[in-house]
Amino acid sequence: MAQLTRDRRFRKPIPLNGPVRHILDSIFIIIGSLIISIGFNLFFLPNGIASGGVSGLSVLAKSWLGLEPAFTQWALNIPLFVLGFLLLGTNYGIRSLLGSMILPLFVLMTKDWPIPTANPLLASIYGGICVGLGIGLVFRGRGSTGGLTILAQVIQKLSGLSFSLCVVLLDGTVIILAAFVMSMEQALYALVALYVTGKVIDTVELGFNYTKVAYIISDHTDSLTDVILRDLDRGLTKLHAQGGYTGDERTVLMVVVGQNEVTRLKTLVQSVDPGAFVIISNAHEVLGEGFKLHR
Numbered sequence: 001m002a003q004l005t006r007d008r009r010f011r012k013p014i015p016l017n018g019p020v021r022h023i024l025d026s027i028f029i030i031i032g033s034l035i036i037s038i039g040f041n042l043f044f045l046p047n048g049i050a051s052g053g054v055s056g057l058s059v060l061a062k063s064w065l066g067l068e069p070a071f072t073q074w075a076l077n078i079p080l081f082v083l084g085f086l087l088l089g090t091n092y093g094i095r096s097l098l099g100s101m102i103l104p105l106f107v108l109m110t111k112d113w114p115i116p117t118a119n120p121l122l123a124s125i126y127g128g129i130c131v132g133l134g135i136g137l138v139f140r141g142r143g144s145t146g147g148l149t150i151l152a153q154v155i156q157k158l159s160g161l162s163f164s165l166c167v168v169l170l171d172g173t174v175i176i177l178a179a180f181v182m183s184m185e186q187a188l189y190a191l192v193a194l195y196v197t198g199k200v201i202d203t204v205e206l207g208f209n210y211t212k213v214a215y216i217i218s219d220h221t222d223s224l225t226d227v228i229l230r231d232l233d234r235g236l237t238k239l240h241a242q243g244g245y246t247g248d249e250r251t252v253l254m255v256v257v258g259q260n261e262v263t264r265l266k267t268l269v270q271s272v273d274p275g276a277f278v279i280i281s282n283a284h285e286v287l288g289e290g291f292k293l294h295r
Contacts, residue, residue, distance in 0.1 A: 040069070054072075120185075139201070215254055239253075
């Protein structure tokens, strides 16, 4: 563990605005857009699931007017991109351009792929997984697939509402339209898909491994510091706190550990101070020495 920590110390993270970072961002956006298009054509479109966004509107346009979804997406993405470019700034516009243009292209290219299921519940789940995975990769590439996400940011800027509320309002409008254009049942499936998509995006963004953060309150902080540094080989932070009842000044130890180190930490704490007060909670993502390098 000590050798691993020392090795990571000398690894340099990729510069955020260097050419390598821009290439990696583009790869993430392209792969993510492809996965989104696969989920859309294999699951959402054939089963009439309009789970929000421009893709949901293109499902409604296909069902109601028979329009090709890729062309509908381009027709909506282009003016929304121009609007975002003008109101949100050049940097955002450049990052959104690739996803806004390439996603409908992939939708057009994958439209004739074989459909794996006609069960709308399965389609809403697996389609949500594909779309969530794709969007998560696009976000990791610091990009956007355009569409109603841009409109949500414009509304946020003009109205002062939170971004998440703007997204919910826009996606909710699409799902309500689905209830009228298709059926209430299809709208309910769209809600399932939207929920799954959100959960998968969180997983891609935050990762599968839940790191733990422990707060230790004890009268033997010096001894605990020694065993944690020596036996657990983890760093720690000393926080200055005050007892709420007694008003006494005390030190709280904050330690971040991997999930497989939690039992070892608790054993060490108990061996030093059986009466120590320990709080352990999830830390979805930790960036820094000994853990994940900064993106």
